[in-house]
Amino acid sequence: MKRLLIVEDKESLAAMLRETVESEGLEADVASSGLVASRWLAEGRQYLAVVTDLRLPGADGIAVLKQARESDPDVPVIVMTGFATIENAVEAMKLGAYDFIQKPIDVDYLLLLLRRCREHRELRHENLLLRDEFQKRHRLPAIVGDSPRLVELSQAIQRVAPTDSTVLLQGESGTGKELFARAIHQLSPRRDRPFVAINCAAIPDTLVENELFGHEKGSFTGATARQLGKFELADGGTIFLDEIGELPLAMQAKVLRILQERRFERIGGAATIDVDVRILCATNRNLAVDVKEGRFREDLFFRINVFPVTIPPLRARREDIDGLVDFFLRRFAGELAKPGLRISDEARALLRAYDWPGNIRELENCIERATILCDRNTIEARDLNVVPNERASEEGLRDAVDLSGTLAEAGERAARIVERLKIADALRRTQTRNEAADLLGITARTLAAKMKEHGIE
Ligand SMILES: Nc1ncnc2c1ncn2[C@@H]1O[C@H](COP(=O)(O)OP(=O)(O)OP(=O)(O)O)[C@@H](O)[C@H]1O
Ligand SMILES: [Mg+2]
Structure with a gap:
């Protein structure tokens, strides 16, 4: 199968896409409307992949996607999207689109996708087992x-990934830096080559050079054989310099040279070695400040700061918390053989309100711990050891408390929740009920009554 279906109403873009596809030795049916595409699919034409615009005259891209996948559940559908239709692209992904690509079309990225589609299809035809293997190897880590x-970040990453920047x-x-x-x-054309990660903070200063560049036999006492460094091991692939801010100054100069010339020497070696590596760096320090204070070379900073990507802390994007909770709950419930484990709304509200310094x-x-400890089928707030900070929890309270009715009514509902949390908290912190009652400033009898009322064992 070498034929693609391209659905694009803008003639110039359609022509560009056809050219791109043909440059890969593939063929294309180009439909200028959803209706034409729909007719071809209905005729039973089979395609290696479908590349469709979202906004189209006649049937739109979503309709094309649905129809294509109905006639061939395995066909990869790549959706092209303009700025205005990003949300629809997300919808398309949910409906099983293979990937989406943003306009203006990055030809390299499109080619990369087409190659992947092709491999995917070929393997599918060869052997189902093999395909599983393929997916494992090529699986993108789930970014929830x-x-x-986060959507903006993912887009930035998709753009920069296929380059060597x-x-x-x-x-x-x-x-989530790593x-x-x-x-x-x-997502880069180097994905079949090694990804070599090195944590600069974890290696003693005296060993960094050896770790990065390797050594020749006899270059120092104990160097009984040649050893390759991480840069050589990553040849053709990607090297990830984690915590680059911790790199000793002398090593910064050597890394700078690699960035500029793509060459280096092993310790004790006379030969200069060329390497082809893509360099990714990470830091949780403010490197600009380190530069000012002389801890980090300015020239190296400029070299690595070509495409800075800043991942916001979780508390700055609380909308992501729910999805992450579901994701981790599913994962740990699966790993720990606790299928069907759920989490209460109150516990969720607590998680949303917490500041998550880590x-x-x-x-x-936190979710792993709660999954292990929970012996019922629902994780409750008291199973979590997080203490929300007050200001942030206002948002959580808004979610947790039904604010309808009079001030007194809403206040009472809030008070009940606070009471329950407070009691659970006191019980967790103390050994006996009497101690808990003391901590709460109530009698043991009142505590017992309130525990009963709230269903706390
Ligand atoms: N958006 C996300 N979706 C799913 N998992 C995530 C996401 N972001 C981070 N994680 C997970 O959170 C954990 C921490 O992420 P990672 O190790 O990449 O962070 P880091 O920024 O490198 O941290 P450090 O600075 O401590 O090294 C990992 O298990 C990672 O898989
Ligand atoms: Mg890390």
Whole structure:
């Protein structure tokens, strides 16, 4: 199968797409409207892949997508989208689109997608088992979240991934810098070559050079054989310099040279070695400040700051929390054989209100811990050990409390929730009920009555 269906009403773009496709040795049926495409699909024409615009005269791109997948459930459909139709693109992904590509069309990225479609199809025809293998190998790490900031980030990453540009990922600890770095590699033409990660903060200063560049036999006592460094191991692929802000100054000069000349020497080696690597960097420091204070070379900073990507902390995109909770709950419930484990609305509200200083990693750990500890089928607020900060929890309260009715009525509802949380909290912090009652400033009898009222065991 070498034929693609292209659905695009703008003639110049359609011609460009046809040319691109043909340059890959493929053929194309170009439909200028959804109706024409629909007729061809109804005739039973089979395609390697479908590339369709979303906004079309006649039947729109979503209709084309649906019809194409009905006639061939395995056909990859790539949706092209303008700025105005990003939301529809998300909808298209939910309906099973293979990927979407933003206008103006990045030809390299389109070619990359087409190659992947082709491999996908070929393997599908060869062997189903093989295809599973393929998907595992090529699987993009799941990046969960649909807050505007995360969507914007994903788009930036899709654009920069197919290039060889150096990307600097910035963000607090646990925001997903490594995850994004892996995604960039997976979305790049280097994805079949190694992805080599190196944590500059984890290696003692004296060993960094050896780790990065390797050594020749006999270059120092104990160097009994030649050893390749990470840069050589990453040849053809991607190297990820994590915590680059921790790189000693002397090593910064050597990394700068690699960025400029793509060459280096092993320790004790006379030969200069050329490497072809794509460099991704990450830091949770403010490198601009480090530059000012002389801890980081300015020239290196400029070299790596070509395409800075800043991942916002989780508290700045609380809309993502719910989706992440579901994602981790599904994962851990699966891993820990607790199918059907749910989480209460109150617990969710608590998670949404919390500030997450450790970001997504902290949320991940929190859900894992709750999944392990919970011996019922619903995770309750008291199973979580998070304490919301007051200001942020206003938003959470808005979700948790039904604000209808009079001031007194809403206040009473809020008070009930606070009471329940407070009691659960006191019980968790203390060993006996008497101690808990003391902490709450009530008698043990009142505590017992209130626990009964709230259904707390
Ligand atoms: N958007 C996301 N969707 C799903 N999982 C995520 C997302 N962002 C981060 N994670 C997960 O959160 C954890 C922390 O992410 P990662 O290790 O990439 O963070 P980091 O920024 O490199 O942190 P550090 O600075 O501490 O090294 C990982 O398990 C990662 O898979
Ligand atoms: Mg990291």
